[in-house]
Amino acid sequence: MGIALTWQHITTYLLLYLLSNLPAVIVAVHVHIHDESFTPDIVLRITAENYTQACHDRYSVLINGSSPGPELRLQEGRTTWIRVHNDMEVENVTMHWHGLSMVVAPFSDGTPLASQWPIPPGYFFDYEVRPDVGYAGTYFYHSRVGFQAVSAAGALIVDEAAPSSPAPYSYDEERIIALGDFFHRTDRDIEEGLTGKNFTWSGEPDALLVNGQGLPISSSSSNRGGGSSCSMAAIDVEPGKTYRLRFIGSTALSFLRLEIEGHEMEIIEADGQYTQPVPTSYIQIGSGQRFSALLRTKTESELAQSKGQGKGYFYIQLVTLDRPAVRTAYAVLRYPGADVDLMTAPSTPPLPVASTTNGWLDDQLRPLCPAPDFPSLSEITRRIVINVHQTVSEGIVWVENGYPWTENVPKSPYLIDIYSGRYDLDAAYERALANGGFDAVTRTFPAKMGEVLEIVWQNQGSTTSGNVETHPIHAHGRHFFDLGGGEGTYDPVANEARLNGSSPMQRDTTMLYRYREKTTPGGNASWRAWRLRVDDAGVWMMHCHILQHMIMGMQTVFVFGDREQIVRQTGTASYGYLTFGGPAYGNSSHWPEVMHFFD
Numbered sequence: 001m002g003i004a005l006t007w008q009h010i011t012t013y014l015l016l017y018l019l020s021n022l023p024a025v026i027v028a029v030h031v032h033i034h035d036e037s038f039t040p041d042i043v044l045r046i047t048a049e050n051y052t053q054a055c056h057d058r059y060s061v062l063i064n065g066s067s068p069g070p071e072l073r074l075q076e077g078r079t080t081w082i083r084v085h086n087d088m089e090v091e092n093v094t095m096h097w098h099g100l101s102m103v104v105a106p107f108s109d110g111t112p113l114a115s116q117w118p119i120p121p122g123y124f125f126d127y128e129v130r131p132d133v134g135y136a137g138t139y140f141y142h143s144r145v146g147f148q149a150v151s152a153a154g155a156l157i158v159d160e161a162a163p164s165s166p167a168p169y170s171y172d173e174e175r176i177i178a179l180g181d182f183f184h185r186t187d188r189d190i191e192e193g194l195t196g197k198n199f200t201w202s203g204e205p206d207a208l209l210v211n212g213q214g215l216p217i218s219s220s221s222s223n224r225g226g227g228s229s230c231s232m233a234a235i236d237v238e239p240g241k242t243y244r245l246r247f248i249g250s251t252a253l254s255f256l257r258l259e260i261e262g263h264e265m266e267i268i269e270a271d272g273q274y275t276q277p278v279p280t281s282y283i284q285i286g287s288g289q290r291f292s293a294l295l296r297t298k299t300e301s302e303l304a305q306s307k308g309q310g311k312g313y314f315y316i317q318l319v320t321l322d323r324p325a326v327r328t329a330y331a332v333l334r335y336p337g338a339d340v341d342l343m344t345a346p347s348t349p350p351l352p353v354a355s356t357t358n359g360w361l362d363d364q365l366r367p368l369c370p371a372p373d374f375p376s377l378s379e380i381t382r383r384i385v386i387n388v389h390q391t392v393s394e395g396i397v398w399v400e401n402g403y404p405w406t407e408n409v410p411k412s413p414y415l416i417d418i419y420s421g422r423y424d425l426d427a428a429y430e431r432a433l434a435n436g437g438f439d440a441v442t443r444t445f446p447a448k449m450g451e452v453l454e455i456v457w458q459n460q461g462s463t464t465s466g467n468v469e470t471h472p473i474h475a476h477g478r479h480f481f482d483l484g485g486g487e488g489t490y491d492p493v494a495n496e497a498r499l500n501g502s503s504p505m506q507r508d509t510t511m512l513y514r515y516r517e518k519t520t521p522g523g524n525a526s527w528r529a530w531r532l533r534v535d536d537a538g539v540w541m542m543h544c545h546i547l548q549h550m551i552m553g554m555q556t557v558f559v560f561g562d563r564e565q566i567v568r569q570t571g572t573a574s575y576g577y578l579t580f581g582g583p584a585y586g587n588s589s590h591w592p593e594v595m596h597f598f599d
Helices: 007-020 187-195 300-308 414-419 425-433 492-499 547-551 563-570
Strands: 030-033 042-053 056-063 072-075 080-086 095-098 124-129 137-143 153-159 173-182 207-210 234-236 242-249 256-260 265-270 273-280 282-285 290-296 313-320 328-334 382-392 396-400 445-447 452-460 471-475 480-487 509-512 524-533 538-544 555-560 593-596
Touching: 056 187, 072 080, 095 124, 124 593, 137 242, 137 290, 153 173, 153 242, 173 256, 187 547, 207 313, 207 328, 242 282, 265 282, 282 290, 382 445, 414 538, 414 555, 414 563, 425 445, 452 471, 480 492, 480 509, 509 524, 538 547, 538 563
Parallel strands: 042 080, 072 153, 173 242, 234 328, 382 452, 445 555
Antiparallel strands: 030 593, 042 056, 080 124, 095 137, 137 153, 173 207, 242 290, 256 282, 256 313, 265 273, 265 290, 313 328, 382 396, 452 524, 471 509, 471 538, 480 524, 538 555
8 A cells, every 4th residue: 555666776775875874974073163154954942931831831841932843854965954042941952863873973863861961951962963875764853951851842744865765655745743642730840759769650641632632531631712722633635645654752751552443554654764664553652662654544435434423533542551541632634625523632541542452563563674784693792681570679779780870870971071082982892791791880781883783672570569660762873773672671682583584673762561560579571682883983872662661870971982983983072062151052152063974
C-alpha cells in the first residue's frame, strides 16, 4: 500500500547512508559575531505563563506562546540556525533536537552540563542544526531542563535532501499526531516532590493530549471552557486518499497503545529510518519514539455505508500501558461533513482496552535499506552491562550501576572539561575497565575511538519492593543498532541465534519492557541490547526518556574519544562557550560570538 520502491531508490539510499557515515573532519572553525546583520532561520522564544489545556489552567513553559511549539521543517544536509531566547525570569533552558546526531556541532545537542551550559534567563543561544544526509524522517525538539519538556516541545520534520532523492513511499498528504501528557501540578512542584527527602510522586497524567488537545480524565477536575483548549483533537482527512501519519511520542510518562477505529495502518518509518512495510492495527509508542504509518482512508462508497450508520468520524483511542492506573483518552479521525461533538468523550471505549504487547514489532521491523556496517558478534570489543533499578538514598532514586546522574552532578559540562583539558580520558578509561565500563569518579562510560560496543540495559527489581517498570531508553548521537529485548538475563549467544543473520534497525529510542510487575529485589527482570561503532567523538547522553525518571537519576553519560580526537573532528572551541552566560550567549546588550562548524 503506497510503496513506490525501485532499485534506484535502494542505490540512492545506500549511497546516502555511506555519505552520512563518513568521518567528519573540520579543517578550521571560525567565530562570527551574530549581530544585526545575521538573521537566524528560526526563532523560538521560551516563556513561562498560564496556559489552558485539557480544560485546565496551568503555569507552563511555552514555545512561541503555545504548547506544543511550532512545527519545524529542516532538510538533510542543510544548515539551519535556530535562535532560542530564554524569556523566563528564573529558569534556565536548553533545546534538544531529539534523534539528530549533532556530531559535528557539539555544543548544539542541548544537554545541560553534558554538552553545554544552559541558557540563563534573559539570554539567547544560536543552535547550528544540520541533519545528516540519510536522516529524513520524523523527530521532535524539546527543552532538556527539569520537567519543562512536558509542555515545551514541538514536531521537527526532516525532509529529503532534494527532489532527486524523494521519499521511497508515495502518499497524498501527511498528518502529525504528537502525543503528550498533561499534569495539573506545576513543573517546579513535580521536580521538588521527586527530588526531596520526603518523596512525592507526580501522580498519573490528568489528561492525554493529541497535538496539544484533550479532555480531562476526570470531568470533576476540569474548569471547562470551550474551543480547542477543552476538546479532543480532530485529524481531518478526505476519502480515498493515502496519508502518512507521523506519530511522535512526546509524552512525559505515558507508554501508549494507539488504535484508529475501523482503519488499518502500515509502518514505514521508525525514529527517522525507513522500514520495510509492516501492516498493523495499532501503534505502541513510548516517550521519545517516533513512527510513520500509511493510512488509506475509506472510499466514498465505504464512507456512505458508515454514514448510513451515523458514522462520518472514527475515534482514535489512546490507552496507557504498564502503569498502576489505566488511562483512556481519545482524538477523532474526521471526514468532511462529519457531525461530531469534540467536547464529549465516548461513554464506553469503542475499541477493546488492550494490554502491553511485549517486544512489539521487535522481530518484524527491518530497515528498508540495510546498513552495510552492522557489527557482528565477533567484532565486539567490549560488552557494557548497565544495571538499572530503583533504590532509596535520601529519597527515591533511579541508579545505573549503583549511581544516579542528573544535571546537578557535574560542576561544569563534560564537553567543556574536555576542551579545557580537565577530563582525562585515559585515567577515566582505565578506571572504567576495572569497573564494568563505568568510571565512578567522573560518572561516565568512556570509550576510545574505533571500539565496537555492545550495550546491554538490564532491568532489575527495586531494591526495596522488587517492583519493575518499563522504560523507553534514548541515546544521543549516532543511532545504534537495536538487537531487541527479552525477559530475564541477557544471553548473547541465544540472542545472536535469534537474529539469525538479519539486519537490525538503527534507532535512537527503544523500549526496555518489564515483562512482569515484580521480581526479587535487585533481580534481573528483562533486558535490551544495542550495538554501535565508536566513530563519533563527543559527549553523548543515554537515558530513560520518562521525565520523572530522568529527574530521579536514570541518565548516563558516554564520552567517546579524547580532546585531540574531538578537536580533530570539530575544531578548537571558542572561549565564549566555556563559561556560563559566556560570550557565545547573547543578551540585550551583547551580540553572541558564535562558532560556525559547517561553513
